[in-house]
Amino acid sequence: MKVGVVGAGSIGLLFAAYLSRRFNVTVYTRTEAQASEINKFGILLKNSGRTISFVTALPFSEWQGMEDLSIITVKQYQLDDIIGRILQMPAEPENLLFLQNGMGHLEKLQSLAVPNLFVGTIEHGALRENSYTVSHNGFGVTNIAVFRGDSNQLFRFISSAPEEFPFVFKERYEDMLLNKLIANAVINPLTAILKVENGDLIENPYYLKVLDSLFTEIAAVLELDNAQSDLERVINICRTTAENRSSMLKDLEANRLTEIDAILGYILAKANKQDRKVPLLESLYYIIKGKENGGREVVK
Template sequence: MRVGIIGGGSLGLLFGAYLGKSHEITIFTRREEQAQELNEKGIRLQFQGPEDRVIKVKAEPIGNGMSDLDIIFIAVKQYDLPNLKPFLLTIPANIPLCFIQNGMGHLEMLNSLPHASIFTATVEHGAKRGNDWTVSHNGIGRTNVAVYKGSLHLEDEFPQALDPAFPICFHKDYQSILMNKLIANALINPLTVIFCVKNGRLVENPYYYEILKLMFEEIYTVFPLDDKESIFNSIVGICENTKNNTSSMLKDIQDGRKTEIDAILGYILKVAERKGRKLTTVQMVYVMVKGIEQERR
């Protein structure tokens, strides 16, 4: 398949590397310099084993050649989507789009797009971009995909990686996969920023663990999903399975970048306000991360 990926960050490069083994990949980047690097060198994938793998891809600045593809993945931060929307509107409506963002605040924008087929996806992998053409795969997870708009049989046309290290799982309900990911991000990302620790310390340190549980209890009052205990245990499992990983939000803070705190905790607080619920701990954590973000930037 001819697969486009908008965004040359860690997830864009990770998807390009794995899908590039069996599909024709074009990475669309914000900077021409990165596009040149990718065209010349390909994507270098660092994973288990003595040698890195290099996967050849094509690259273009965003906006070029986005009309002759079978599917396009949008792998940018949620706060970048408003600026990207004019480019998305130029993509023919018959080309399926797949959005890979944290949070759920972007769903409203998806409703305004004319495209007949839209997927949403959540990613459990650990990935870190080393430079413009290098990505390290730090933890194996799953990519969970669901149809947001269009036929439920679209998964037959979805590109597969054909690699056990990059499984793609399809779900019927997009809300449940986005909600589970939202709650996990809402707990792990902000707390790793505040305590400045890797993911595993949130369950290894009993005091951090108490805050994790307290936030979960508050968020669950707003999003009462089925099987409360199972959901919390899955979040603990994520912390344990990625114990040596630096969360994406902590990495953003360390690099002086804007975080997705508004797309994650900000969204939860807005929903809570609409439902007439006050989330004291969540509000405190939100304000703390916003303060840290302002200091570091």
């Protein structure tokens, strides 16, 4: 089975390294320089040890979507370029798996005529150290569900994936993405602003009060049916990933754009439609936006 991995950030490198153990993998990079280095050195994966995976790397401009499954690992704010590329292809791909945070990308996917569209959420922690090295510092699973189309190719992929890098099929993509959105909306902005690891949010009683207040606003906007259970799940994620640094924190530290628009921005838009006041959520959103690129307007 041929698998394309579009994007060679931390998640793209992580997926390409593990999936190359069972599949014929091609990774598509933003620059020709990164593709050249991956082809020369392979992908160095650091977990409990070190392994090198040799894959084919090509610049994104050469992606035609001809693999049996293409996995889109770029950040949500980079999706417009991906979707524009797909719409310009002579023949649209058959099977695409999108792995983005938030839920704002669902509307974008409606524009695609791709027969089989899948979406997923990632529980792994990863850090890209250079153009071809990735550190796997948080083990979990990848949840995937059908957004539209036939699940046969998805099950074929899941059944062949490496056991040490598991994929879990979910019946309802809405529930899967909502659960991830709630966790991201609480944990990511708080850890990014406070510059702390996930576990600090529940170990520090004052941070925990802020976490609870933020969750209360989010639960009201999303009209959660079982808010207490959802809160306990968020707290448990903080506990089980206590030493993890959130992706939003790492993005700010690296002076990159964050996915705040796809996460808090999505919830804030819903709150505005409901004419609901969410002062804490709104404040955190603007603080993160202010930290991006020193508060200057950026072109996405």
